[in-house]
Every structure is written in C-alpha cells, then in structure tokens.
Amino acid sequence: MKTSAYIGTSLDGFIARKDGGIDWLVKFEKPVRGDYGKFISKVDAVVIGRGTFEKVLTFPTWPYKLKVFVLSSTMKHAPAKLRGKVTVLSMKPRELLNYLSNEGFSDIYVDGGKVIQSFLKEDCIDELMITQVPMLIGSGIPLFGDLDHDLPFKHIRTKIYSNGLVKSHYKRKRRPGVKP
Numbered sequence: 001m002k003t004s005a006y007i008g009t010s011l012d013g014f015i016a017r018k019d020g021g022i023d024w025l026v027k028f029e030k031p032v033r034g035d036y037g038k039f040i041s042k043v044d045a046v047v048i049g050r051g052t053f054e055k056v057l058t059f060p061t062w063p064y065k066l067k068v069f070v071l072s073s074t075m076k077h078a079p080a081k082l083r084g085k086v087t088v089l090s091m092k093p094r095e096l097l098n099y100l101s102n103e104g105f106s107d108i109y110v111d112g113g114k115v116i117q118s119f120l121k122e123d124c125i126d127e128l129m130i131t132q133v134p135m136l137i138g139s140g141i142p143l144f145g146d147l148d149h150d151l152p153f154k155h156i157r158t159k160i161y162s163n164g165l166v167k168s169h170y171k172r173k174r175r176p177g178v179k180p
Contacts, residue, residue, distance in 0.1 A: 052112030
C-alpha cells in the first residue's frame with residue numbers, strides 16, 4: 001500500500017482560507033495540471049475528509065474518475081447522485097488502509113488538511129508532493145499540525161514553474177526493518 005499527498009499551499013503554509021476558500025490557489029492551477037494528471041493516473045483511490053468533500057461538491061463538475069472514500073464521523077452516506085462513486089467511512093488511517101488493501105486498492109491519494117494531518121500523525125504517508133503558491137494569505141487552514149514524533153522525509157526533486165509555483169516531492173525515510 002502506497003499513500004501520497006498532493007496538495008498546494010500558500011507560502012505561509014495554508015491550504016485554504018478559514019472559510020475553505022481557494023480562490024488564491026485556483027488561478028495558479030493551469031501549469032500544474034499535466035503533472036497532476038500524471039500523478040492521478042498512477043493512483044487507484046482517493047481519500048478525503050468531509051470538509052474537502054463539501055468543497056469539491058461546489059465545483060461545477062465532479063473532478064474524480066476514481067473511487068473516492070470520504071472520512072467522516074458525522075456524515076453517514078454520500079448524496080444519491082454520487083452513489084457508486086463515493087463511499088463514506090468513519091475509520092482511523094491504519095484501519096482505513098487495511099480496509100482499502102482488502103478491497104484491492106494499493107496506491108492511495110490522500111487529500112485535505114485534517115485527513116493529511118491524521119495520516120501523518122499515524123505515520124501513514126509515504127510521499128508528499130507540495131506545491132507552494134507565491135502568495136501569503138495570513139491565516140487559514142494549515143497543511144500541517146501537531147505530531148507526536150518527528151517524521152523524516154527525503155527530498156526527491158523540486159520543480160519551479162514560470163509563474164512562481166514551486167513543487168517539491170518528498171518520500172518518507174524509514175529506518176531499515178521498521179514498518180509503518
């Protein structure tokens with residue numbers, strides 16, 4: 001099972017405004033679409049939280065062709081129009097990964113601030129691809145939160161786009177013989 005987070009942040013580390021707004025981010029999306037397309041073509045399922053799901057529901061069209069799993073302790077099922085495309089679950093990251101593995105999934109895209117934070121807290125993220133947008137927004141929803149211990153990552157590469165975006169790719173460094 002491989003888990004990857006692919007996400008954009010402001011220079012000050014926020015993935016959205018406090019109200020969930022991403023207006024500052026979407027105007028920069030065009031140059032990274034090709035890279036995102038390559039990334040998403042290699043994964044077989046998407047895991048998001050309720051907040052990200054509710055944001056995605058405001059988009060003009062449903063953006064995912066893959067099966068989407070929404071982690072929520074308050075939402076019980078997906079809207080009727082998305083049945084078969086979205087499954088709502090209330091599980092911790094390790095429990096979810098075991099469930100997904102048993103369902104035949106092996107390469108998972110983890111998205112959304114709280115979900116990424118919960119996966120990091122349980123040391124369940126193998127790769128981070130973070131695109132920094134050349135903008136400070138001052139406050140909002142942070143990408144990272146508190147951790148109980150350090151999580152070392154190895155820098156793989158950084159790509160700089162002509163519009164100022166900087167995308168860095170990291171892989172989790174694990175001690176030999178230690179499984180997550």
